[in-house]
Amino acid sequence: MTPSARYAAAIAVLDVILGGEPAERALTNWARRNRYAGSKDRAAVRGHVFDVLRKKRSCAAFGAGGDGRALVLGLLRQTGIDPLSIFSGEGYAPEPLTEDELSFEEPSLSEAEAADLPDWVWPLWRDGLGDKAISAAQSQRERAKVALRVNERLGSVDSALQSLASDEIEAIEHPNVIGCLNAVSNQRRLAQGKAYQTGLVELQDASSQAAVRSWPISTGDRVLDFCAGGGGKSLALAAIFDASVTAHDSVFDRMADIPVRAARARASIKVVKSEDLDTLPLFDVVLCDAPCSGSGTWRRTPDAKWRLTEDELRDFQDRQVSILESASKFLKKGGVLIYSTCSVLQVENGETGARFLNGNPNFERIAEELIVPTSENDGFYHCVYKGIY
Numbered sequence: 001m002t003p004s005a006r007y008a009a010a011i012a013v014l015d016v017i018l019g020g021e022p023a024e025r026a027l028t029n030w031a032r033r034n035r036y037a038g039s040k041d042r043a044a045v046r047g048h049v050f051d052v053l054r055k056k057r058s059c060a061a062f063g064a065g066g067d068g069r070a071l072v073l074g075l076l077r078q079t080g081i082d083p084l085s086i087f088s089g090e091g092y093a094p095e096p097l098t099e100d101e102l103s104f105e106e107p108s109l110s111e112a113e114a115a116d117l118p119d120w121v122w123p124l125w126r127d128g129l130g131d132k133a134i135s136a137a138q139s140q141r142e143r144a145k146v147a148l149r150v151n152e153r154l155g156s157v158d159s160a161l162q163s164l165a166s167d168e169i170e171a172i173e174h175p176n177v178i179g180c181l182n183a184v185s186n187q188r189r190l191a192q193g194k195a196y197q198t199g200l201v202e203l204q205d206a207s208s209q210a211a212v213r214s215w216p217i218s219t220g221d222r223v224l225d226f227c228a229g230g231g232g233k234s235l236a237l238a239a240i241f242d243a244s245v246t247a248h249d250s251v252f253d254r255m256a257d258i259p260v261r262a263a264r265a266r267a268s269i270k271v272v273k274s275e276d277l278d279t280l281p282l283f284d285v286v287l288c289d290a291p292c293s294g295s296g297t298w299r300r301t302p303d304a305k306w307r308l309t310e311d312e313l314r315d316f317q318d319r320q321v322s323i324l325e326s327a328s329k330f331l332k333k334g335g336v337l338i339y340s341t342c343s344v345l346q347v348e349n350g351e352t353g354a355r356f357l358n359g360n361p362n363f364e365r366i367a368e369e370l371i372v373p374t375s376e377n378d379g380f381y382h383c384v385y386k387g388i389y
């Protein structure tokens with residue numbers, strides 16, 4: 001496909017997404033209907049679609065409209081690509097620009113438009129991030145890095161870099177987070193590469209890695225990962241602390257990959273059903289990596305940024321408080337309860353914690369950190385509570 005044809009395809013997919021279809025499904029359906037598109041074409045179309053979704057508001061302002069065509073026009077204008085070179089009407093290119101489209105004046109954007117956030121989210125974002133609000137929002141307008149955690153039980157950073165290099169995957173050490181690498185070339189080879197297949201590296205964002213490393217966990221502690229999902233935190237806990245990790249999730253099937261991932265990492269992680277938790281001895285540490293809006297990771301799932309509603313955000317807080325309360329029942333007296341989200345909004349972070357502490361005065365907060373999203377890492381919040389009697 002020519003570059004113009006890829007943009008034309010992106011326009012078509014965006015129109016489907018704007019009609020209400022989730023982004024991933026719209027892209028998969030497009031690829032099924034257009035079998036001639038090779039893997040590079042699919043990756044390019046996907047890249048254009050996600051670039052637009054991350055910057056949908058500013059693209060609409062720069063493209064003077066809200067449909068796929070206007071959004072792609074707005075994207076090109078923001079990225080400095082001459083729209084005339086794409087909207088040529090030749091072959092499978094988008095139709096040439098109309099006179100209206102050609103008469104463009106640079107728009108003046110509101111703060112929320114420039115931040116590419118919904119109007120109602122912007123004040124919450126600013127309250128959560130203070131003087132970092134604008135830079136954090138800008139970071140969510142760009143593609144995320146591909147971050148890896150070196151499994152230090154299986155090898156060193158150097159051995160991981162060498163193994164990746166033998167598969168022609170170039171990686172560099174993260175500037176601030178120990179044991180974290182950023183894959184900078186041939187990222188699509190990772191999953192089949194030796195380093196990943198042998199468990200020497202695992203995909204995990206730098207902010208999650210930094211947070212896990214800071215937690216007060218000792219070798220041999222019994223840790224319950226109460227909201228384990230696919231097991232990203234369970235694997236990091238097992239690798240970093242050599243802890244005995246039990247994984248639980250209210251949706252058991254979400255943990256289906258944990259045994260395979262744990263075997264690859266040579267970690268021992270016990271996966272349990274909700275009804276079996278009561279039969280286990282109480283834990284030294286309980287982690288609640290709770291469901292949330294994902295506002296710190298919106299560059300990865302940009303359509304979620306535009307779908308979130310105020311009611312859903314309040315519902316998240318209610319669920320988070322209830323999860324903390326349920327999970328804390330499995331903690332030993334004096335144990336450590338850790339709460340984390342990949343959100344930067346106080347509604348889901350400090351406010352959730354305050355409600356939990358209000359109803360549970362037998363806990364005190366001993367540490368709290370909001371990791372601000374940057375080009376190097378996602379946003380992440382974590383808070384450590386200790387049982388005091």
Ligand SMILES: C[S@@+](CC[C@H](N)C(=O)[O-])C[C@H]1O[C@@H](n2cnc3c(N)ncnc32)[C@H](O)[C@@H]1O
Pocket residue numbers: 226227228229230231232233234248249250251254289290291292323
């Ligand atoms: C943010 S995800 C967890 C991500 C995972 N810890 C990781 O690092 O890959 C939140 C998980 O919480 C689970 N969940 C939702 N409500 C829950 C509840 N009441 N009890 C336990 N888990 C719950 C969801 O099924 C989801 O898998």
